[in-house]
Amino acid sequence: MDRLLNVTTGLSVILLIMVLVSVRRAHIRVEYSVTWLLGAAAMLVLSRSRPALDLLRVLTGLPDTPLTLFLIGAAVLLIMFFRFSVILSHLRDDNIALAQRVAILEYHIESLRNHEG
Amino acid sequence: MLVIVPAFNEEGSIGHVVASVHRHVPGLPVLVIDDCSIDGTLAVARAAGARVLCLPHHLGLGGAVQAGYKLAFELGFDYVIRVDGDGQHDARDIPRILDRLLASGCEMVIGSRFTPGNGGRTGAVRSLGIRFFRTVLRPILGQPVNDPTSGFVGVNRRALAVFSRSFPLEYPEIEALVVLQRRRFRFEEVPVKMAPRTAGRSSITAMKSLYYIIHVLLGVFVNVLKFERKLHRQPPADSRREA
Numbered sequence: 001m002d003r004l005l006n007v008t009t010g011l012s013v014i015l016l017i018m019v020l021v022s023v024r025r026a027h028i029r030v031e032y033s034v035t036w037l038l039g040a041a042a043m044l045v046l047s048r049s050r051p052a053l054d055l056l057r058v059l060t061g062l063p064d065t066p067l068t069l070f071l072i073g074a075a076v077l078l079i080m081f082f083r084f085s086v087i088l089s090h091l092r093d094d095n096i097a098l099a100q101r102v103a104i105l106e107y108h109i110e111s112l113r114n115h116e117g
Numbered sequence: 118m119l120v121i122v123p124a125f126n127e128e129g130s131i132g133h134v135v136a137s138v139h140r141h142v143p144g145l146p147v148l149v150i151d152d153c154s155i156d157g158t159l160a161v162a163r164a165a166g167a168r169v170l171c172l173p174h175h176l177g178l179g180g181a182v183q184a185g186y187k188l189a190f191e192l193g194f195d196y197v198i199r200v201d202g203d204g205q206h207d208a209r210d211i212p213r214i215l216d217r218l219l220a221s222g223c224e225m226v227i228g229s230r231f232t233p234g235n236g237g238r239t240g241a242v243r244s245l246g247i248r249f250f251r252t253v254l255r256p257i258l259g260q261p262v263n264d265p266t267s268g269f270v271g272v273n274r275r276a277l278a279v280f281s282r283s284f285p286l287e288y289p290e291i292e293a294l295v296v297l298q299r300r301r302f303r304f305e306e307v308p309v310k311m312a313p314r315t316a317g318r319s320s321i322t323a324m325k326s327l328y329y330i331i332h333v334l335l336g337v338f339v340n341v342l343k344f345e346r347k348l349h350r351q352p353p354a355d356s357r358r359e360a
Contacts, residue, residue, distance in 0.1 A: 096176055096286065100184040103150075103172045107188060 004066050005047045008073075012044035035083055039076040046072065118215060119194045120145055121185035123178060124202030125152040128161050134200060135165035137208040145211070148188065149202065152181040158202075178268075179286035186272075186280040198271040206269045210309040214271040217307050224276040224302035225294075227262070228269030228309035242326060250291055253334070257341060258298045263306055265291045276302060285336055288329055292336040299340060 019036045022028040028036075046053050046069065057068040120138050124131050131149060138147050149162035153175040162169050170188055172181060182199060189197045196218055200206045210228055217226045231247070243266075250265045268290055272280065279300060285292035297304060 096180050096183075099173050099176055100180065100187055103170050103184055104188050104191065107168075107170050 004069065005050075005053075008043055008047035008069060012040045012047060015040040016044070032084075032087070035080050039080060042076065043073060118145060118196040118198065119189050119192075120147045120198050120200055120211065121182070121189065122147060122149045122162075122167070122200050122202045123152060123181040123185065124149050124154065124158050124162065125175070125178075125181070126154045126156045126158060127202040128154070128157040130204035131158050131167075131202050132161045132165040134202055134204050134206075134208075135162060135167040138200065138211065139166060141208040142211050148185055150181045150185045152176060152178075177287055179284055179289040182289060183280060183284035183286070186277055186284065190274070190277045190281040194277070195274045196271060197277060199268060201268045205311045207310050207312065210269070210307070211271075213307050213309070214269070217305055218271045218273055221303075221305050222273075223305050224273055225297055225304040226271045227264060227267050227304060227306045228271075228311075229264035229267055229306035230309065230311050231263040232306055232308040233263075246326065246330060249330070250333070253337065254291065254294065257295060257337065262294065262304075265294060267309075269309055269311070285340075288333050288336070291333050292340055295337050295340040299343075 016037065019028065019033050019040065023030055023033045046056070050065075053065055053068060056072065057065050060068060060071070062068045062071065120142070122131070122134055122138075127134075135147050135149065138145060147167040148170055149158075149167040150170045151159045151162065151172060153172050159169060159171060170184060172184060176184070185199070186197065196215060198211055198214055200208065200211070206228065214226045214228055217223075247264065247266055251262060254262055254265055270290075270293075276297060279296065279302070280293070283296060285296070294304065
């Protein structure tokens with residue numbers, strides 16, 4: 001159990017550092033790093049605070065602590081995937097609308113050029 | 118009126134399609150929407166005398182068709198007929214679609230291979246898919262539709278206004294029918310003949326068929342639910358302005 005918690009702590013710290021470095025280098029925008037940072041911080045706190053983890057286990061009614069930790073980690077990831085799917089969908093819609101607008105503006109510009117020529 | 122032709126890597130057929138429209142419906146402007154083809158589609162379309170709308174990157178069929186609808190709406194066209202760039206649609210049928218649009222006042226006219234007595238044939242798998250979607254769409258649309266996957270369609274300005282704002286992006290034909298129906302718009306079908314594509318390859322392969330069915334079904338039901346909620350929120354029809 002302790003080994004599992006230590007591994008979780010290590011992974012959480014690595015994730016935090018990776019996200020912070022990526023934000024600093026502008027590989028990830030700040031607004032998209034928040035979910036990762038919150039998720040990593042939550043896993044770090046839970047892996048270092050046995051009472052908090054036990055409380056969650058009791059609240060969720062799960063039989064043992066490692067399973068609780070695993071399910072919380074999976075839930076955090078699922079929420080993040082969902083959030084990024086929403087963001088990607090918005091970006092895709094915006095991207096299509098922009099591409100269409102660019103094409104239409106180019107069409108108008110070319111029509112004007114032909115008209116003048 | 119404007120004819121739009123979405124095209125992606127159709128250099129082998131696009132010239133024939135544009136020339137055919139010019140030959141059978143003289144004086145009608147043709148707009149080819151080049152969906153960022155990597156072959157000579159753009160040059161061939163221009164050489165054939167079409168206006169060309171060049172998309173800066175590949176958007177897929179729905180995105181290309183919607184770009185054409187947006188431009189047509191901005192330019193003030195009252196009627197737009199969509200013809201596929203693969204040469205399957207016969208330009209001689211365009212006047213029949215336009216006549217039905219004008220005479221019926223409905224928002225969309227579908228050029229249908231499978232109207233009774235028309236004798237249209239297609240592959241076994243595709244035929245099965247079309248039968249399936251006919252059955253699914255019948256209660257949703259409130260009327261039968263014989264050829265829900267036909268891309269040979271004409272729309273009037275009311276439909277253009279809607280499609281300029283909201284148009285299904287990946288496999289648009291079936292979902293577009295639902296979008297129209299949920300706005301209480303009407304559609305009719307006229308019999309047309311379709312030939313096998315004259316060049317290039319179909320974007321719908323056997324591998325994509327299952328994905329197609331799931332995607333379209335999901336799109337249909339999402340549209341039903343979305344517009345059901347909107348319709349419930351709207352005030353009575355007599356106090357609404359027409360879209």
